[in-house]
Amino acid sequence: xxxxxxxxxxxxxxxxxxxxxxxxxxxxxxxxxxxxxxxxxxxxxxxxxxxxxxxxxxxxxxxxxxxxxxxxxxxxxxxxxxxxxxxxxxxxxxxxxxxxxxxxxxxxxxxxxxxxxxxxxxxxxxxxxxxxxxxxxxxxxxxxxxxxxxxxxxxxxxxxxxxxxxxxxxxxxxxxxxxxxxxxxxxxxxxxxxxxxxxxxxxxxxxxxxxxxxxxxxxxxxxxxxxxxxxxxxxxxxxxxxxxxxxxxxxxxxxxxxxx
Amino acid sequence: xxxxxxxxxxxxxxxxxxxxxxxxxxxxxxxxxxxxxxxxxxxxxxxxxxxxxxxxxxxxxxxxxxxxxxxxxxxxxxxxxxxxxxxxxxxxxxxxxxxxxxxxxxxxxxxxxxxxxxxxxxxxxxxxxxxxxxxxxxxxxxxxxxxxxxxxxxxxxxxxxxxxxxxxxxxxxxxxxxxxxxxxxxxxxxxxxxxxxxxxxxxxxxxxxxxxxxxxxxxxxxxxxxxxxxxxxxxxxxxxxxxxxxxx
Ligand SMILES: Nc1ncnc2c1ncn2[C@@H]1O[C@H](COP(=O)(O)OP(=O)(O)OP(=O)(O)O)[C@@H](O)[C@H]1O
Ligand SMILES: [Mg+2]
Numbered sequence: 001x002x003x004x005x006x007x008x009x010x011x012x013x014x015x016x017x018x019x020x021x022x023x024x025x026x027x028x029x030x031x032x033x034x035x036x037x038x039x040x041x042x043x044x045x046x047x048x049x050x051x052x053x054x055x056x057x058x059x060x061x062x063x064x065x066x067x068x069x070x071x072x073x074x075x076x077x078x079x080x081x082x083x084x085x086x087x088x089x090x091x092x093x094x095x096x097x098x099x100x101x102x103x104x105x106x107x108x109x110x111x112x113x114x115x116x117x118x119x120x121x122x123x124x125x126x127x128x129x130x131x132x133x134x135x136x137x138x139x140x141x142x143x144x145x146x147x148x149x150x151x152x153x154x155x156x157x158x159x160x161x162x163x164x165x166x167x168x169x170x171x172x173x174x175x176x177x178x179x180x181x182x183x184x185x186x187x188x189x190x191x192x193x194x195x196x197x198x199x200x201x202x203x204x205x206x207x208x209x210x211x212x213x214x215x216x217x218x219x220x221x222x223x224x225x226x227x228x229x230x231x232x233x234x235x236x237x238x239x240x241x242x243x244x245x246x247x248x249x250x251x252x253x254x255x256x257x258x259x260x
Numbered sequence: 261x262x263x264x265x266x267x268x269x270x271x272x273x274x275x276x277x278x279x280x281x282x283x284x285x286x287x288x289x290x291x292x293x294x295x296x297x298x299x300x301x302x303x304x305x306x307x308x309x310x311x312x313x314x315x316x317x318x319x320x321x322x323x324x325x326x327x328x329x330x331x332x333x334x335x336x337x338x339x340x341x342x343x344x345x346x347x348x349x350x351x352x353x354x355x356x357x358x359x360x361x362x363x364x365x366x367x368x369x370x371x372x373x374x375x376x377x378x379x380x381x382x383x384x385x386x387x388x389x390x391x392x393x394x395x396x397x398x399x400x401x402x403x404x405x406x407x408x409x410x411x412x413x414x415x416x417x418x419x420x421x422x423x424x425x426x427x428x429x430x431x432x433x434x435x436x437x438x439x440x441x442x443x444x445x446x447x448x449x450x451x452x453x454x455x456x457x458x459x460x461x462x463x464x465x466x467x468x469x470x471x472x473x474x475x476x477x478x479x480x481x482x483x484x485x486x487x488x489x490x491x492x493x494x495x496x497x498x499x500x501x502x503x504x505x506x507x508x
């Protein structure tokens with residue numbers, strides 16, 4: 001009995017996890033189906049586009065430029081160990097476009113957007129605003145969830161594209177400014193080296209990460225417990241879940257795109 | 261006519277409703293009284309389908325509320341929540357006009373705004389609050405905006421969860437009169453929760469007292485003082501002595 005107790009606990013934890021995965025999957029399907037059926041709430045969608053996209057630009061830009069610059073320095077000093085300093089433009093381009101651009105933008109969106117969606121919806125839940133929506137014949141899945149998830153699916157790939165460009169520019173600025181690279185050659189090397197699949201994978205990742213980030217915010221908000229503590233837990237849980245799912249999805253997508 | 265039969269609801273080990281039987285006739289005003297935490301708000305939410313009862317049936321004009329078209333069902337209702345539950349991202353007038361701005365036969369914005377301002381005036385608020393955000397209003401003002409929202413689409417059935425709590429006596433009087441007027445002049449059915457005995461007498465046709473998860477007593481308001489029920493007697497006199505424990 002006592003010998004098997006840890007096994008029982010493990011089993012319960014696994015079951016709880018599976019049940020949670022099931023609930024999240026059902027929630028995601030329901031959100032998708034509401035995106036496709038009217039009524040559509042244009043105003044909510046516009047506000048979500050603004051919040052997820054436009055207002056995230058400064059954070060995305062700063063993250064990308066510093067990362068691109070640091071990456072150029074690392075590759076230069078690492079490459080110098082076997083006289084391969086010249087590969088800086090190529091590796092910066094690959095590193096940013098395939099991996100760091102989408103992942104860092106995804107994590108920034110998880111920090112900025114997932115948390116704010118979760119806190120907002122959870123507060124609405126706790127103060128009975130969600131109940132009030134229902135009594136006013138408005139489906140919260142349609143009014144709150146669908147516009148936010150749709151906005152993230154559309155706008156996060158664009159943010160990733162912006163992040164990619166700024167990241168490469170960060171590498172370019174460091175390489176030409178302090179490492180003595182020729183500006184025109186750096187750009188030519190970058191452009192010649194990148195393949196369409198690199199860029200497609202970057203945008204697909206952006207779409208997936210954006211969708212996950214918004215969904216987690218909405219899910220944890222809608223299932224929030226009562227009181228200020230409920231809001232706090234929902235917010236924390238949503239960011240953790242979004243960050244882990246983004247990193248796991250990144251691994252799977254990288255495998256799918258580049259290991260074949 | 262709303263009819264509840266054997267409605268029960270528990271949250272974990274907390275058995276809130278233990279078999280509520282209650283009938284509210286069409287076009288009448290029912291007031292629910294009862295101690296804090298006895299499940300009055302939960303009861304209203306059960307009727308609206310916001311909380312799923314564990315057992316029992318709730319019917320509206322003979323049809324089970326869980327089996328009707330939700331949109332058509334909810335379109336007949338207005339609800340004032342205990343905490344007002346205003347949408348804090350929308351200005352006051354859009355809160356009030358929320359239902360008027362949704363759906364297939366929505367009103368154009370200027371018209372909806374005029375309707376909202378008219379309803380705000382009926383709950384004693386001036387037109388200049390229309391463009392403010394709910395967070396900028398006092399608690400009592402928020403409550404009245406919630407009330408305006410509940411009556412904005414002229415619903416047939418209106419639930420008021422503590423409409424006069426947090427209002428000054430004059431404003432409470434205005435609201436009591438408004439609720440009475442909505443029932444007598446517009447023929448609406450009202451169900452009001454209140455702790456304010458003045459309100460009870462001003463608003464109600466019938467009174468029901470919820471205690472220990474069941475309807476302890478129900479009858480016309482004229483019999484409230486001669487109910488012969490010790491729970492009701494203690495409740496309306498506000499005495500600490502009696503069958504209702506003061507610590508719950
Ligand atoms: N969503 C919920 N989850 C868990 N418990 C709940 C929930 N809603 C209500 N309760 C519990 O149900 C009981 C009745 O709550 P309710 O809000 O209906 O009381 P009330 O009669 O309206 O009291 P008051 O007059 O103070 O408003 C309380 O014990 C409350 O803790
Ligand atoms: Mg209550």
